[in-house]
Amino acid sequence: MTAPAEALKLTKNQTLVYRTLKSAEEPLSAYSILDQLRDEGFRAPLQVYRALEKLIEFGLIHRLESINSFVACRHPDCGTHEMAAFAICESCNRVIEINDAAMAGHLASLARNNGFSVSHSTIELRGLCDACRVH
Amino acid sequence: MTAPAEALKLTKNQTLVYRTLKSAEEPLSAYSILDQLRDEGFRAPLQVYRALEKLIEFGLIHRLESINSFVACRHPDCGTHEMAAFAICESCNRVIEINDAAMAGHLASLARNNGFSVSHSTIELRGLCDACRVH
DNA sequence: GCAACGGATGTAATAACATAACGTTTTGGA
DNA sequence: TCCAAAACGTTATGTTATTACATCCGTTGC
Numbered sequence: 001m002t003a004p005a006e007a008l009k010l011t012k013n014q015t016l017v018y019r020t021l022k023s024a025e026e027p028l029s030a031y032s033i034l035d036q037l038r039d040e041g042f043r044a045p046l047q048v049y050r051a052l053e054k055l056i057e058f059g060l061i062h063r064l065e066s067i068n069s070f071v072a073c074r075h076p077d078c079g080t081h082e083m084a085a086f087a088i089c090e091s092c093n094r095v096i097e098i099n100d101a102a103m104a105g106h107l108a109s110l111a112r113n114n115g116f117s118v119s120h121s122t123i124e125l126r127g128l129c130d131a132c133r134v135h
Numbered sequence: 136m137t138a139p140a141e142a143l144k145l146t147k148n149q150t151l152v153y154r155t156l157k158s159a160e161e162p163l164s165a166y167s168i169l170d171q172l173r174d175e176g177f178r179a180p181l182q183v184y185r186a187l188e189k190l191i192e193f194g195l196i197h198r199l200e201s202i203n204s205f206v207a208c209r210h211p212d213c214g215t216h217e218m219a220a221f222a223i224c225e226s227c228n229r230v231i232e233i234n235d236a237a238m239a240g241h242l243a244s245l246a247r248n249n250g251f252s253v254s255h256s257t258i259e260l261r262g263l264c265d266a267c268r269v270h
Numbered sequence: 271g272c273a274a275c276g277g278a279t280g281t282a283a284t285a286a287c288a289t290a291a292c293g294t295t296t297t298g299g300a
Numbered sequence: 301t302c303c304a305a306a307a308c309g310t311t312a313t314g315t316t317a318t319t320a321c322a323t324c325c326g327t328t329g330c
Contacts, residue, residue: 011278031316044281049317054278065201066257068287068316085242087251096249103245106238107220107260114231115265116222122201124257125242130250146296146307166286179310184288189307203287203316 008058016040017051018072021061026093027069064088064095066124071095083107085123091132143193151175152186153207156196161228162204199223199230201259206230218242220258226267 010018020033028036030048042048052070055061060076063069064086071086074097083104087096111118145153155168163171165183177183187205190196195211198204199221206221209232218239222231246253 013279029316045317046281046319047279050278065259085245087246087249087253089251090254096251098245098249100245103238103241106241107258110220110233110235110238111222111260111262114222114233116224116231116260116262117265117268118222118260118262119225120261122257122259122261123242124200125246125251125253126255126257127246127251127253130252133252148308164287180288181290182309185307 008060010058011051011054013042013047013051014054016042017048018055018060021055021070021072024072027064027067027071027088027095029069033070062086062097064124065122066126071097073097075099083121083123085125087125087127087129089129089132090126091128091135094129096129143195145193146186146189148177148182148186149189151177152183153190153195156190156205156207159207162199162202162206162223162230164204168205197221197232199259200257201261206232208232210234218256218258220260222260222262222264224264224267225261226263229264231264 016037017033020036021028030045030052033052034042034045034048037048052061052063056063059073061070061072062084064071067088073084083099085098085100085103087098089095107121107123108118151172152168155171156163165180165187168187169177169180169183172183187196187198191198194208196205196207197219199206202223208219218234220233220235220238222233224230242256242258243253
């Protein structure tokens with residue numbers, strides 16, 4: 001499921017969507033990806049959503065639930081995507097991806113203590129990055 | 136902003152929406168709240184969304200971003216809503232609200248170390264509660 | 271080669287979630 | 301009482317996501 005991007009054979013649509021996300025400065029919504037890919041022949045949301053679904057499955061991108069958008073993973077081959085945290089700057093919209101094993105462990109055991117077994121986590125922080133806080 | 140429910144004077148619409156959420160077993164979407172309140176005179180989504188917005192502001196309810204739904208807060212007067220975590224059972228849809236200061240601190244300092252100042256966090260775990268895992 | 275199958279695709283329609291814009295009513299001080 | 305702020309009602313619209321159905325295309329087994 002998780003693998004280096006080069007090792008996977010992506011389809012045409014998957015490649016186009018992935019490339020779009022990788023070259024973006026900020027997270028993109030499905031519809032803004034669609035708009036960017038009109039010239040490549042995309043006509044319908046489903047073309048985007050289907051590609052997004054696969055890319056998430058491959059561990060190449062993440063969905064940011066709190067802003068209904070998607071970003072390329074910064075460490076697509078690191079394997080530990082299940083508890084990644086994302087800091088989303090409300091000023092510049094850029095995202096910092098944080099992978100911290102200690103936090104993941106803490107959160108997982110917290111869940112366990114509450115009688116819960118986690119299969120997937122959403123950790124998203126909203127606020128300001130340093131660059132934007134200064135200005 | 137955060138206060139015991141009784142200390143706040145909620146408007147009619149806010150009261151109706153809050154009561155609906157408090158008596159629900161699981162998180163509700165805005166539109167399902169709307170449906171439940173048709174008999175009370177609700178006609179439009181905005182009536183619900185406006186009430187929800189205020190109730191969140193008052194710290195009486197939480198929004199669950201990963202499922203576009205809302206739940207009544209289990210500890211409305213505890214004050215520390217900014218870093219609550221939610222475990223959402225994918226089988227029974229029930230939610231466990233977890234308020235853990237250590238985790239909040241850990242996550243906040245993690246963000247700080249990454250040059251980020253957090254104003255609001257979304258922490259949502261998907262998986263199975265004990266009751267559902269057994270069956 | 272070619273039938274059969276599964277995965278990927280194309281397209282249209284629609285469902286689900288959320289807000290803009292406008293005017294009116296209510297409420298709570300000065 | 302008067303004013304301003306907040307809440308409300310209504311319509312329309314914007315945004316995000318999925319259902320349903322037909323087609324295409326590469327792989328596998330014969």
